[in-house]
Amino acid sequence: MVGSSEASIVCTDVSKSFRRRNIFQSVEFSIKKGVTILAGENGSGKSTLFYILNGTMKPDSGSVSIFGLDPWGSHEAAMKEVSFMLERPSVLGSSSIREHIYWFSAIKGATEENIKDYMHLFGVEYTLSSSFHALSMGEVQLVMLSCYLSCDTPIFMLDEPNSHIDVHKRSIISEAIRDKTRASNSLFLVSTHVFDELLSAADRMLILRKGQLSGADETSGRRTSILRTSDNTVLMAQLKEDFPDTSISGGAIFTSAGIEKCVKAASENSISVFSYFSIPEELRSVYE
Amino acid sequence: MSRYVFPALIASDLDPFFAIEILTLFGVLIANYSIISLLGLRPGQTQADAESFSILLLRAAYVPLVLILVLVIYTMARSLEDGRFLTYVTFPYSSRRVTSYMFAYTAIYPAVLCAAVLTGDSWAFSLFTWPLVPAELVFYTVCFSVMFAGIGIFLAVLTRSSILASGIPGSLYVFVLPAIISHSISSSLLYAVAGLYFLKSGNPFSTTYIYGGVFEIIMGFVLFMVSVVLVRRRNLRPTRR
Numbered sequence: 001m002v003g004s005s006e007a008s009i010v011c012t013d014v015s016k017s018f019r020r021r022n023i024f025q026s027v028e029f030s031i032k033k034g035v036t037i038l039a040g041e042n043g044s045g046k047s048t049l050f051y052i053l054n055g056t057m058k059p060d061s062g063s064v065s066i067f068g069l070d071p072w073g074s075h076e077a078a079m080k081e082v083s084f085m086l087e088r089p090s091v092l093g094s095s096s097i098r099e100h101i102y103w104f105s106a107i108k109g110a111t112e113e114n115i116k117d118y119m120h121l122f123g124v125e126y127t128l129s130s131s132f133h134a135l136s137m138g139e140v141q142l143v144m145l146s147c148y149l150s151c152d153t154p155i156f157m158l159d160e161p162n163s164h165i166d167v168h169k170r171s172i173i174s175e176a177i178r179d180k181t182r183a184s185n186s187l188f189l190v191s192t193h194v195f196d197e198l199l200s201a202a203d204r205m206l207i208l209r210k211g212q213l214s215g216a217d218e219t220s221g222r223r224t225s226i227l228r229t230s231d232n233t234v235l236m237a238q239l240k241e242d243f244p245d246t247s248i249s250g251g252a253i254f255t256s257a258g259i260e261k262c263v264k265a266a267s268e269n270s271i272s273v274f275s276y277f278s279i280p281e282e283l284r285s286v287y288e
Numbered sequence: 289m290s291r292y293v294f295p296a297l298i299a300s301d302l303d304p305f306f307a308i309e310i311l312t313l314f315g316v317l318i319a320n321y322s323i324i325s326l327l328g329l330r331p332g333q334t335q336a337d338a339e340s341f342s343i344l345l346l347r348a349a350y351v352p353l354v355l356i357l358v359l360v361i362y363t364m365a366r367s368l369e370d371g372r373f374l375t376y377v378t379f380p381y382s383s384r385r386v387t388s389y390m391f392a393y394t395a396i397y398p399a400v401l402c403a404a405v406l407t408g409d410s411w412a413f414s415l416f417t418w419p420l421v422p423a424e425l426v427f428y429t430v431c432f433s434v435m436f437a438g439i440g441i442f443l444a445v446l447t448r449s450s451i452l453a454s455g456i457p458g459s460l461y462v463f464v465l466p467a468i469i470s471h472s473i474s475s476s477l478l479y480a481v482a483g484l485y486f487l488k489s490g491n492p493f494s495t496t497y498i499y500g501g502v503f504e505i506i507m508g509f510v511l512f513m514v515s516v517v518l519v520r521r522r523n524l525r526p527t528r529r
Binding site for chain 2: 056079080085086106
């Protein structure tokens with residue numbers, strides 16, 4: 001983690017629980033400019049942590065600061081420089097997309113041209129004359145992303161921006177986030193449980209697991225392959241000969257072997273591969 | 289950004305039923321005029337007659353006023369249910385500010401609409417000859433709206449359910465209270481709870497009703513203040529999507 005003096009977001013010893021369920025405890029991190037991915041399983045507390053960072057929820061203990069201000073105590077001042085996109089942001093005004101864009105740009109200061117440029121990039125410019133009721137969840141999410149990415153703030157918090165989005169569009173989103181970071185030198189804190197695409201844009205990772213937060217300043221570059229096959233046991237035995245770290249967890253094989261080795265081993269043993277994806281090695285512990 | 293953008297957005301978001309409200313209220317205006325004319329009722333020549341007559345107008349506007357208040361409270365509570373309120377907070381506006389704007393809109397908008405119609409009535413029936421009469425009509429409408437909005441916003445924050453927040457005060461003031469409270473209210477506190485349905489003809493600005501109206505405003509603002517404190521403690525995540 002970075003030194004807190006140069007960090008824009010500092011989280012110190014934050015704990016949160018709902019009734020008897022402990023969400024997370026003693027979470028500590030500080031982050032600066034660049035893209036930080038907050039990863040974790042469903043229910044790990046990613047959104048709750050976002051709400052605490054955003055000042056819409058009070059932590060049970062600990063403190064949060066954004067540019068040195070407490071977002072709970074001085075919400076409007078602290079969050080002035082932050083664009084926070086909820087997992088499912090609400091439509092403003094009626095259900096017309098044009099009206100939503102009008103209100104959004106009036107309140108957040110984003111220009112309508114910028115929003116339309118992002119809509120063009122994400123391939124949803126054809127929705128401009130539609131109403132939200134006529135769109136799929138993915139299209140709505142892309143319109144919302146277009147709005148938030150058009151903002152001119154130094155900090156962006158995006159809560160699961162990839163949900164409901166097609167696989168090929170997720171890569172475009174990752175690129176857009178990366179480009180925006182480079183162009184405006186801003187800080188992106190992005191939560192996700194969809195690992196593969198967004199991690200290509202990550203400078204740092206925070207991993208929430210079982211109420212604890214761990215982090216990596218830089219990803220090591222090493223990848224772990226995750227496969228679901230018609231015969232995990234046989235394939236694991238095959239891969240383990242060359243890659244001793246191979247294991248089975250949750251019905252999937254985890255190995256440091258690359259895609260070519262995995263496919264070759266599966267092919268030699270006439271095993272069908274149902275799914276394959278690759279994640280940074282640091283995230284392996286989240287799955288296993 | 290203009291300082292009026294956010295209040296304008298709140299007004300736009302809280303009022304998807306605009307056409308219904310306008311039609312309802314102008315329906316009341318026309319009905320007042322035609323029915324009272326058909327029955328041969330007239331304001332009369334004295335201020336006391338005009339005062340008695342104005343109570344008929346006020347009682348005719350009572351149910352539409354409650355209906356509009358219920359509709360606005362429903363959309364306000366919906367914003368807490370579906371995450372719209374949370375979206376405002378992320379913009380970022382403090383939950384205190386969002387609640388205040390919502391309360392102000394809920395109290396002012398139906399009161400202004402209803403007061404406009406009653407003023408139209410006053411003009412139609414020449415009640416302006418006695419200036420206290422239209423002033424009284426507006427006073428009681430505003431007091432009742434503030435109290436009703438306070439109850440609505442308190443229930444909305446407490447229950448985070450649009451059905452409960454709008455249904456409880458709506459059914460209370462349309463069905464329950466008129467059924468259980470006698471029409472001879474003499475206590476200002478009882479009037480404050482019961483509302484303007486029970487306003488009886490009498491001298492304009494009768495002490496009982498004036499105190500009752502003031503109590504209504506106080507009650508509305510106390511409930512609003514409690515809501516502001518309460519909303520900071522609530523988890524604003526959507527309960528329904």
